[in-house]
Amino acid sequence: MLRASVDLGTNTCLLLVAEWDEVKGEVKKIVFDTTSIVRLGERVDVTKLLSEVAIERTLKTLKAYADKLRSFALDPGKAICVATSQARDAENGAEFFTRVEKETGLKFEILSGKDEAHYTFLGGILPGMQTSKTAVIDIGGGSTEFMAESGGLSLDMGSVRFTERYFKTKPGMPISDQQFWDCQEAVDQMLEKVKTWRNRLPNDTQLLAVAGTATTLAAYHLSLVRYDASLIDQVVLTRGDLHRMVEELKWRTAEERRQLPGMEQGREDVILAGTLILWRSMELLGFQNCRVSSRGLRFGVLNMA
Structure with a gap:
């Protein structure tokens, strides 16, 4: 069974497609794994806003990722998509993710710092x-x-x-x-x-x-x-x-x-x-x-x- 995830951070956006072992609850085989530097969080520390340039840069990557998922016969809407620090800080984050879902089908969940640490630990080992x-x-x-x-x-x-x-x-x-x-x-x-x-x-x-x-x-x-x-x-x-x-x-x-x-x-x-x-x-x-x-x-x- 294939599962897919998108990890959208302050600097990078990552897409993973993997064969998932339902019994062991772990990745059995990596099918596709890629990283793109999008710098979505550029100047968010100062402005508390996602800039239009960074938004367009990121949307371009996310549209490509959605197309890649479809090439594996996967529904972008069922991929596990998470966003981290820049989304927690940006005042226009919710507006951005509404646009992302409309234009790509990808549905993002904004992780708390605690949840981000938890899932990073599970995945990094x-x-x-x-x-x-x-x-x-x-x-x-x-x-x-x-x-x-x-x-x-x-x-x-x-x-x-x-x-x-x-x-x-x-x-x-x-x-x-x-x-x-x-x-x-x-x-x-x-x-x-x-x-x-x-x-x-x-x-x-x-x-x-x-x-x-x-x-x-x-x-x-x-x-x-x-x-x-x-x-x-x-x-x-x-x-x-x-x-x-x-x-x-x-x-x-x-x-x-x-x-x-x-x-x-x-x-x-x-x-x-x-x-x-x-x-x-x-x-x-x-x-x-x-x-x-x-x-x-x-x-x-x-x-x-």
């Missing part, structure tokens, strides 16, 4: 991992979720949100040292809210990083020419790896980052903020390393059907 000894971090464009089997939390701290707040630069210019330190201080302050959650977890808990920041860093770490999920799922990054990546990224312009191996096109301007969030999370929460998963929310929400 890789085969063979023990859920009781795993904690998931999902660095999105507008928020970051921390989740373990015992529960979790969501913070309004993401790669797009913090890039727009702290890393504004003129085209062709790198960020300044002061901008970097201001952003790091803000990340560290946000992470104070996570320490109680971390203290409840076993010391040997394995951190698992999902979503675009993590998979891009894994591809960069491997110098991948072409994205390969099977290789991404084997990557383990140490705190030293993340610190080195932060140092390598912060002195480069967005254009220079775009040329780095494994860099997902369209993510070069926000990758530094995402990397900083992951590195500081590992440092302040006492994780020596993190494994990377190419899976995540789009897999977890298939359980909602």
Whole structure:
């Protein structure tokens, strides 16, 4: 039986079509899996509105996704479609999703931060991992979720949100040292809210990083020419790896980052903020390393059907 999901975030929009095992309640085979950078949440942190340019950009992708679902003989209206941080923040979010349903047939549910963390945890776990000894971090464009089997939390701290707040630069210019330190201080302050959650977890808990920041860093770490999920799922990054990546990224312009191996096109301007969030999370929460998963929310929400 085929099931499909669409995960619409602040920065990306993902479509998954998979064979679903009804007995085990899990994905049996990935049929189609794709990601598009739409930046729907562009400037939402400031304006609290989805811009017309971002709306049109996203609608174009969603119309293509609806057509792809029909090519698999699937009804777009029955796909499990979820939206996250930008939809929670935008005052015109409801109006946008009404238009989406009218023009594409896709029906979206806006997840709370708690539900987003829950389904990300369910979807991110890789085969063979023990859920009781795993904690998931999902660095999105507008928020970051921390989740373990015992529960979790969501913070309004993401790669797009913090890039727009702290890393504004003129085209062709790198960020300044002061901008970097201001952003790091803000990340560290946000992470104070996570320490109680971390203290409840076993010391040997394995951190698992999902979503675009993590998979891009894994591809960069491997110098991948072409994205390969099977290789991404084997990557383990140490705190030293993340610190080195932060140092390598912060002195480069967005254009220079775009040329780095494994860099997902369209993510070069926000990758530094995402990397900083992951590195500081590992440092302040006492994780020596993190494994990377190419899976995540789009897999977890298939359980909602």
